[in-house]
Amino acid sequence: MSKTATASDLNTNLRARHITMLSIGGVIGAGLFVGSGSAVALAGPASIISYAIAGLLVVLIMRMLGEMAAASPDSGSFSTYADRAIGKWAGYTIGWLYWWFWVLVIPLEANVAATILHGWFESVPVWTFSLFITLALTGSNLLNVKNYGEFEFWLALTKVIAILAFIVIGCMALTGVIPSAENAGLSLMWSQGGFMPHGIGSVLAAVLITMFSFMGTEIVTIAAAETSSPAEHVVRATRSVIGRISVFYLGSIFMVITLVPWNSHGLTTLGSYQTVLESLHIPYAKLIMDCVILLAVTSCLNSALYTASRMLFSLSKRGDAPALARKTNRVKTPYVAVMLSTIAAFLTVIANYYAPKNVFDFLIASTGSVALLVYLVIAISQLRMRTKMRHDQMPIRMWGYPWITLAVIAFIVVMLACMLFMPDQRGQVLATLILAAAVVLSSFWVHRKKRDQRAPAGQLEKSVG
Template identity: 55%
Template sequence: MGTTTGRPTRPEDRHGAGGAGEGAPGGGSDGLQAGLKNRHLSMIAIGGVIGAGLFVGSGAGIAAAGPGILLSYALTGLLVVLVMRMLGEMAAADPVSGSFSTYADRSLGRWAGFTIGWLYWFFWSVVLAVEATAAAAILTGWVPAVPQWAWALIVMLVLTGTNLISVGSFGEFEFWFAGIKVLAIVVFIVIGLLAIFGLPPGDTAVGVSNLTGEGGFLPNGPGAILSGMLLVVFSFMGSEIVTLAAAESPNPVESVRKAVNSVIWRIALFYIGSIFVIVTLLPWDSAAVEKSPYVAVLDSLDIPYAGTIMDVVVLTAVLSCLNSGLYTASRMAFSLGERGDAPKSFRKVNRGGVPATAIWASVAFGFVAVVFNYVAPDTVFEFLLNSSGAVALFVWLVICCSQLRMRRRIEREAPERLTVRMWLYPYLTYATIALIVFIVGYMLWSPEGRTMMLLSVLVAALVVTVALVREKVRGADAVPRS
């Protein structure tokens, strides 16, 4: 594949439509093994959009926007659908490890692939610490004799071992984790709808009075829709994981196509559907809803052991996110190593066909972050959280810009590879870019989002500077000396 950046073509740029490792006996792309089965990828695609943030963090969004949070989720979901369509177009045309980071490298310049790759790795490495701590808190509540730090260590070690064995073991764990999440959401929605219409387990039909009462559908005004978006936008991070995982499947193009085509109903059902049940059954300003909305609904219907049930579901969601986060961070580190933007050891795979060094490097940063979460939660760890918080928006913006340039090149060189096409190209792409830039600007203006955005921009600027300096040094080294 050629480039549009004026850079010399590197070996890793010369991939056909099938990815870097097409035709390698028994292997996936770039030395990775094609160990993910179709059912693994299907469940990763379905469950990937269901994070612990939906179960735990949605209460804050409901408190901020009231029933209008439905519009916040709908607008954010629309943004994710458009971004995933663009990413799906590129991934179906060229399924490679590194996904959007590799596409940014080829379409926008090496600095862009370097920057977004390391920022994405940083984000998921911090997520490892957050999820390990959350899992440890739940487990300590069940078995208080084991200290919380010990549970965090155990969880990290178990899932590290799972990822080190083979990509198939990761896929199997994620298959069951995602399955439990999906089942929980579906059962929750069914029970909630029955209660709304006055069928058991509810006694009388609730109707839609909670959607229009307590101050109306937008009790805090239209501006609360945007405030709600700031709170929910990051819970959608993870939708893109399936395009990374597709490179380690037997049929990556078909897997990507299915995942992209199903993203609309997945977001509509799991996010908007479950939040609709919550704000319809209970008053939005209920203290119980803000604290734990799903438990509050089950308690209101007198479902026995509601708290314990949701603890199990949340623990599953946390472990799923941790498992996926470790996989995603290690594969991004592997891709950076393949392109010479990370230590060469990151691109080495063990006998199981997984990048062991990249996995250990990712989990090591996660371990360090866990330590900071215990010893310096209000300083160092808070900085890590805030400085990685806006990475989702940066990733989505880079995907949009990469798709603009990559689409033109594919149409010129190999239009038959466009098996997934972005709708109304390029107009919807430009509209999506405008919406992302607007959200970034609103975060800078909003007191709630300003600190996170400023710190995220600062870290991004530092990584961009490193990338540009590296590129300049490499360019100078490449100049023949007389």
């Protein structure tokens, strides 16, 4: 039997090890294992600067978000804080954009996983695997949140082991323990046309590619709300983000640019990890990476469904989504929000088959700049919320307030402006801004309608008085 959520709305069965592993590797997806090859091919060895810039931005954003989340844990995370700090329209808009981002991730990741499985079992159609994976993870998310935590723990642990193994193998190749190509080594960082072969513009363009790999770091502040001590977990995850980015992302990219030439064809066709492993003649490199990527995209799909459902649940609690979405089952799982998010994901798949191609292309492009908008809202919210909080309410604080926060806001605005002048990025920015404008307009309509509904009751009370 279901019930409408109250103050004690969600379960708190996520354990410390679940949150720890989720914060370490839970959101690392195919973007690092495969997509990083595109960044290296675009910016050359200087792609490590692109990852460093994107990583620094994420570190600062997580520090701001951690400050707010530790002081006031909430399953709506930055959407709730935007609601309080900027206005109802801001929380509404960024919440729905974020929900839409993860809803689209679900079918995309399911298709990647299904394609890998189809390569192993060619008699089974891709759509069958995609449907099975999505339904299986939907079923998992409908159960106790502890199931999500346990599932993510093992998947994230596998990804962490894979990344660390890759870095160790890379170090062994660089030190001569494992035979490598004759030109491998630090000299590769400048011997193939220089450290920055395509100029500073390519480095900035690569930042936009790398940004997608980092999206999801903020999920830990959403999941922490379903633990018995959310503030403690938020503080720990926020403080560890520098180490995670340094080891997993910068460490991986360093191995790639020192072991294979940045202009290797395989970087864009096979992915960075597989290209490196094959250059070192590691047996079954393709099979190994297929298994790792399969686990990675399954993990991301699972997290996407979890995150989308929690954001929809939070929007519903605040009256910004259908009231039905705030219903929970006997184990306090927002089952309606899970189902609605899954249904929305299936509708996008149907749109891919039956809608005109430019319609689906617009839907995909509309998520392209959501990460930057989310980061911008987090920074503005922290800038305004800090003045309303006492120091004893903040277990963790943003560095250099308000100047670093203002610098981050300026940087994001400049990045969005630059994207408008980049042919490859302009479509994504415009699509995201069009969608954002539509959501903002709908927020004013929804909130005005709610005010109009409350007005008669208020007028009646006034007349009776």
